[in-house]
Amino acid sequence: MTDEMLMKAVKDGDLQQASLLFERYNKRIFNFLAYLASDRVLAEDLTQNVFLRVIRYRTSYREGARFEGWIYQISRNVLADHYQGQKRHRSQFIDVENMSDTLPDNTDAAERDEKEHLLQRAMARLTEEQRQLLVLTRFQHRKYEEVAQIMNTTVANIKVKVHRAIGQLREHYFTLEKI
C-alpha cells in the first residue's frame, strides 16, 4: 500500500493504518528534527507531536497529495511552533556546545573527530532554512524534486539554495577553524 493510500484510510477513520505510516517515517522525521533541534530528547517529543498532528488533523490531508511532502510540512510547522512557544527562536545560531553533546550516537567529546565537530558547529551557524536544505538533501538523500515540494519552491531554486548553503557552510567552517 502506498503512503497516500494509508493516509486516506486514516483520514477515513481507520486509525490503525497510522502505525504503518509511523513505521515508515518515524526514523526519517526524528533524524530531520534531531539535526534541526540539536537535541535527541526534544526531537523525540517533536516527532511524537508530528504523528499526533497527522492523526488529529487527518481530515485536512488532501487526497492525492504526496504524503511525504505533507508530513515534512507538519514537521517544519511543529518545529516552528516549538521555537515560538519557547520564545527563543534559534533560526540564526544554535548552542553549538550543547548540540555536539546531543546529536550523534558516538558522543564522546574527547574522541570526536575535530573535523566532524567543526562541521557540526558550522552547520549550527547556518540559517534554519539552510540547515533544513542540507539535512534533506545530504543526510536524508532526498531528491531535489522532493525537497522542492517539501519546501514549496522550484527545483532550480533549491539547487541555488543548496549551492549557497554549502558556500556558507564552508565560510563558517574556515572561520571556526581559525578560532
Add this chain to the structure above:
Amino acid sequence: MTRAEIDDLLARHNAGTTTPAEQRQLEGLLESGAIGLEDLETLHPWQEALDQLPAPTPSMNLDDAFYQLLTEEKRNARPAASDSFTWSWLWPRLAFTAAVLVAGMAAGYFLRTPPPGPASSDQLAALSQEVTDLRETMMLTLLEKESAAERLKAVSLTQEMDQASQKVTQALLQTLNTDDNVNVRLAALDALRPYAGQPSVREALIHAIAKQDSPLVQVALAELMQSIQAKSSVRELQKLLDSDKTPGDVKKKIEETIQILI
C-alpha cells in the same frame, strides 16, 4: 553563453578564482539548468563530509509513546462533527450535560464517601482495559512488520492477554494462513490453541489445513484437530492425505489422526 564559455567559467570556479559577479552568473546557470550541482567540484568534498556525519536514531521510547498515543486517539475517535452546526443541534446536548452535572452533584452530596482509599474497581477495570487495548494495537502493528522476529513478538503478545478479542484471533488466523515464515505460522497456531473451542476459530482452523504447505504446520494442525476432537476436520485432512505433495511422514500422522477422529 556558449558551452565553451560555461566550461571556462566552471573551470575557474573549481579552481577558486571566480569573482562575485561570476558567482552570480554561475547561480544563473544553475537556476536555468545549464549546469548541475555535480558540475561544481568545490561542493563535492563538503557534500561527502556531510554525508559522513553520524545519523541520530530514535530510542524505543518513541515507539512506546506513539502506540500509547494511537490507542488513546483510537479510543477518543468520534464521528466527525456535522458541518451544519446549529443551536438546535447543540441545545439538547447542553441541556443533557447540565442535567447530568446537576444529578452528579446531587448524588455526590447525598452519597458522600469516606476519604479516598484504594482505587475503585471501575478505575481498575478501565486501566486494565487500557492496557489490553495498548497490547492489541501493538500486536496488530507488529504483525505487519517485515521482520519475522517482530511478528513472533506480536504473536507472543497475545499470550499476555487474558482474553483475545475477535480482531486478534482473526489476525492470528490470517497469520497462520498467509505468513511467509513457518515459525511465525507455528507460533500463531500455538497462540490460537486456547481459542480453538470457539466455533468460528475452530472452523477457520479446519479450513486452514488445506492452505498449509509446511509439513511442520500440517502435523501441528493435525495434532490440534485430534486434541479438540474436531471430527469435521476429517474431510480436510483426507485432502492432505490424498495429495501427492504431502510428505510420507505427514501422511502417516494424518492417517493416525483420522483413525482417532472417526
